[in-house]
Amino acid sequence: MASHEHDPTNRRDFLTMAGLGFAAVGGAATLWPFVHQMNPDASTQALASVEIDVKGVKEGQAITVMWRGKPVFIRNRTKAEIEQAAKVQIAELRDDRARNDKLPDATTATDANRVVKGRENWLVLVGVCTHLGCVPKGQSLSDAKGDFGGWFCPCHGSHYDMSGRIRKGPAPRNLEVPPYEFVGDSKIKIG
Amino acid sequence: MSGHESTYVAKSRFAKFMDDRLPIARMMHGQFVDFPTPRNLNYMWTFGGILMFCLVTQLVTGIVLAMHYVPSAKDAFDSVEAIRRDVNYGWLIRNIHAVGASMFFLAVYLHIFRGLYYGSYKAPREVLWILGVFIYLAMMATAFLGYTLVWGQMSFWGATVITNFFSAIPVVGTKVTEWLWGGYAVTGVTLNRFFALHYLLPFVITGLVVLHIWALHVAGQNNPTGLDVKSKMDTLPMTPYAVMKDIFALAVFVTLFVWFVFFVPDYLGHADNYNEANALVTPPHIVPEWYFLPFYAILRAVPSKLGGVLLMFAAVAILAFVSWLDTSRVRSTKYRPIYRWFFWLFTFTCLALGYLGSKPAEGWYVVWSQIFTAYYFLHFLVVMPVVGLIETPKKLPRSIAESVLGANYGGGAGAMAGATAAPEKR
Numbered sequence: 001m002a003s004h005e006h007d008p009t010n011r012r013d014f015l016t017m018a019g020l021g022f023a024a025v026g027g028a029a030t031l032w033p034f035v036h037q038m039n040p041d042a043s044t045q046a047l048a049s050v051e052i053d054v055k056g057v058k059e060g061q062a063i064t065v066m067w068r069g070k071p072v073f074i075r076n077r078t079k080a081e082i083e084q085a086a087k088v089q090i091a092e093l094r095d096d097r098a099r100n101d102k103l104p105d106a107t108t109a110t111d112a113n114r115v116v117k118g119r120e121n122w123l124v125l126v127g128v129c130t131h132l133g134c135v136p137k138g139q140s141l142s143d144a145k146g147d148f149g150g151w152f153c154p155c156h157g158s159h160y161d162m163s164g165r166i167r168k169g170p171a172p173r174n175l176e177v178p179p180y181e182f183v184g185d186s187k188i189k190i191g
Numbered sequence: 192m193s194g195h196e197s198t199y200v201a202k203s204r205f206a207k208f209m210d211d212r213l214p215i216a217r218m219m220h221g222q223f224v225d226f227p228t229p230r231n232l233n234y235m236w237t238f239g240g241i242l243m244f245c246l247v248t249q250l251v252t253g254i255v256l257a258m259h260y261v262p263s264a265k266d267a268f269d270s271v272e273a274i275r276r277d278v279n280y281g282w283l284i285r286n287i288h289a290v291g292a293s294m295f296f297l298a299v300y301l302h303i304f305r306g307l308y309y310g311s312y313k314a315p316r317e318v319l320w321i322l323g324v325f326i327y328l329a330m331m332a333t334a335f336l337g338y339t340l341v342w343g344q345m346s347f348w349g350a351t352v353i354t355n356f357f358s359a360i361p362v363v364g365t366k367v368t369e370w371l372w373g374g375y376a377v378t379g380v381t382l383n384r385f386f387a388l389h390y391l392l393p394f395v396i397t398g399l400v401v402l403h404i405w406a407l408h409v410a411g412q413n414n415p416t417g418l419d420v421k422s423k424m425d426t427l428p429m430t431p432y433a434v435m436k437d438i439f440a441l442a443v444f445v446t447l448f449v450w451f452v453f454f455v456p457d458y459l460g461h462a463d464n465y466n467e468a469n470a471l472v473t474p475p476h477i478v479p480e481w482y483f484l485p486f487y488a489i490l491r492a493v494p495s496k497l498g499g500v501l502l503m504f505a506a507v508a509i510l511a512f513v514s515w516l517d518t519s520r521v522r523s524t525k526y527r528p529i530y531r532w533f534f535w536l537f538t539f540t541c542l543a544l545g546y547l548g549s550k551p552a553e554g555w556y557v558v559w560s561q562i563f564t565a566y567y568f569l570h571f572l573v574v575m576p577v578v579g580l581i582e583t584p585k586k587l588p589r590s591i592a593e594s595v596l597g598a599n600y601g602g603g604a605g606a607m608a609g610a611t612a613a614p615e616k617r
C-alpha cells in the first residue's frame with residue numbers, strides 16, 4: 001500500500017462508491033416489481049367503465065350502482081333541491097373545490113360545476129365518504145339525510161348537502177363526481 | 192443476566208457430544224432453569240409466560256384454520272361457517288383462535304400496565320421496552336388482518352375504515368391506499384393479500400419475542416421494588432420458583448379462556464359480522480374489536496381527518512418514548528406518592544376511552560372523548576416529566592432481599608444464603 005505513488009485512497013473510495021451505487025440502483029430495480037405487483041392489476045383497470053339506464057329513476061328518486069368496486073349514487077333531483085343547492089355561497093362551504101373528475105382541480109364547488117350543463121337534475125357521485133370510506137345514508141326515502149338534506153355518514157357523523165358537498169363533520173372533501181357522460185337520452189356512461 | 196453462567200452439566204454421552212458442538216441444552220438451562228430471578232416477583236410478572244402461551248396457541252390454531260379457509264370474496268364467509276359446522280372440531284379450533292386473540296390482548300395490556308407501574312421501561316431496559324412496543328404494533332396489525340378474513344360486514348367495513356387511514360397522507364394518500372387494496376376499494380384482491388400477511392406476521396412477532404427475551408435476559412427482570420439486583424440474596428433460580436408461579440397463573444388464565452371458548456364464544460364479537468360483506472351498505476354503527484376501542488375514541492375525538500389519524504398513531508408511538516419522558520429517580524410507582532395517583536388516573540382514562548370508543552360519535556360522547564384524549568397525551572408529555580422532578584420518593588428498602596425478608600435478615604446472611612441455595616444444589 002505504502003508504495004503507491006498516486007493517492008490510492010481516492011481511487012479505492014471511488015470504486016467503493018461506484019460499486020455501492022450500482023448495488024443500490026440494482027437493488028431498487030429488483031425491489032420495484034415486488035412493490036408494484038400490489039397495485040391494481042390489468043383486469044381491475046379494465047373494469048373501468050359501466051353504462052346505466054336511468055329511464056326508470058323518477059324525480060326525487062335515487063339509485064346506487066357499482067363502478068370499480070365502489071358504489072355510485074345517481075340522483076334525479078327535484079326543482080326545489082337544485083335551487084337549494086345552487087343558492088349556497090362558496091364561502092359557506094368546507095371544501096371549495098368542485099372535485100369533479102372532468103374539470104381541472106382548481107374549479108370552484110358551485111352546484112353547476114358538479115353536474116352536466118342542461119342535465120342539472122342528475123347528480124352523479126361516488127358514494128364513498130371522503131373521511132374513511134363508509135357509504136353515506138340518504139339514497140332511500142326513509143334514510144336520515146343529515147342537517148343539510150343530502151347524505152349523512154353515520155360512521156363518524158359527516159353531513160353532505162344536495163350537491164354532495166361536505167358541510168359538517170370530519171370528512172375533508174366533497175363527494176367525488178366521477179367522470180361520466182350521457183349517451184343517448186337516458187343512458188349514463190361512468191368511467 | 193449478562194454475567195450469568197449456565198450451571199448445566201452434560202450427563203449422557205449424547206449430551207456431551209452435543210454440548211461440544213451445539214450447546215443448545217446449556218443455553219436453555221442457563222436462560223430458563225437456573226436463570227436468576229428476583230425473589231420478590233408478584234403475579235403481574237406471570238404475563239410474559241402467559242403471552243408466550245397465547246402466541247403458540249394462535250400459531251397452532253391458525254395453521255389448522257388455514258387448512259380449511261378459502262381466501263376469496265366469494266367463498267371466505269361460507270368457508271368460515273363451514274369450519275364452524277362441518278369440519279371435525281372446527282368449531283373448537285375456530286373458537287379458540289377467535290377468543291385467543293382477545294385473551295392475547297388482555298394479557299398484553301396487563302403486561303404493559305405492569306411495565307408502566309413498576310417503571311420497567313427505565314434504564315437499562317429501554318430497548319427491551321421498545322421491542323415490546325413493536326410486538327404490540329405487530330399484534331395490532333395481525334389482529335386487524337385476521338378480523339378481515341371472516342369477510343362479514345364488520346370485517347369489510349372495518350377494513351375499509353382502517354385502510355382509509357392512509358388516504359389521510361397528503362398528496363400520495365389515495366395512491367398508497369389503492370396500492371394496499373390492489374384496486375379502487377376493498378375487494379377479494381385485498382382479502383387475498385391480507386390472508387398472506389396474516390399468516391406472515393405472527394412469525395415476525397415470534398422473531399421480535401426472541402429479541403425481547405434476549406434483551407430481558409441481558410438487563411435482568413425488574414421487580415416490584417424497582418431496585419437493581421445487588422447480591423445473590425436478591426434472586427432465586429427461575430426453575431422452580433418463578434416457573435411454578437407462572438404455571439399456576441397460566442392455569443387460572445386458561446380457565447377464563449376456555450370459559451369463553453365453551454360458553455360465550457361470540458360474546459366478544461359483533462353480531463353484524465355474521466352478515467356477509469356487502470360493499471353497498473355500511474352498518475349503522477361501526478365499531479372495532481374491544482382492544483382497539485381506546486384508539487378509535489381518539490380518532491373520533493378530532494374533527495379533522497388528518498388530525499384524527501395522526502393523533503391515533505401518536506397514541507401508540509408515544510409509548511416508545513416513555514423511557515426518556517419519565518424523569519423519576521426511582522422505578523417503581525409503589526414508592527412514588529404523587530405519581531401513583533396519576534398512574535391510576537391514566538388507567539381510568541384508557542378504560543374511559545375504551546367505553547367512549549364503543550359509543551356513537553355524537554353529543555357528550557365526543558366532548559368526553561376530547562377531554563380524555565387530552566389527558567392521555569398530557570400524562571406522557573407533562574405528568575411524566577414534571578412529577579418525576581418535583582416528587583420526593585418514599586424510602587426504599589435497602590435491597591430486594593430486605594423487602595422480602597425484613598431488615599434483620601442481614602445478620603444471618605450466611606445462614607439464609609445457605610438455606611435458599613440448598614434446594615437447587617441437590
Ligand code: HEM
Nearest residue numbers: 236238239240242243306311320323324326327400412413
Ligand atoms: C407477544 C407479546 C409479548 C410476549 C410473548 C412477551 C414476553 C415477555 C416475557 C416472557 C417476559 C418475561 C416475563 C415477565 O417479566 O413478565 C417479558 C418481559 C417484559 N416485557 Fe414483554 N412480551 C410481549 C409483549 C410486550 C409488550 C407489548 C411490551 C411493552 C410495550 C412488553 C414489555 C416488557 C418489559 C418491559 C419486560 C421486562 C419486564 C420486567 O422485568 O419488569 N412486552 N415479556
Ligand code: FES
Nearest residue numbers: 129131132153156
Ligand atoms: S367514514 Fe364517513 S364520517 Fe367517517
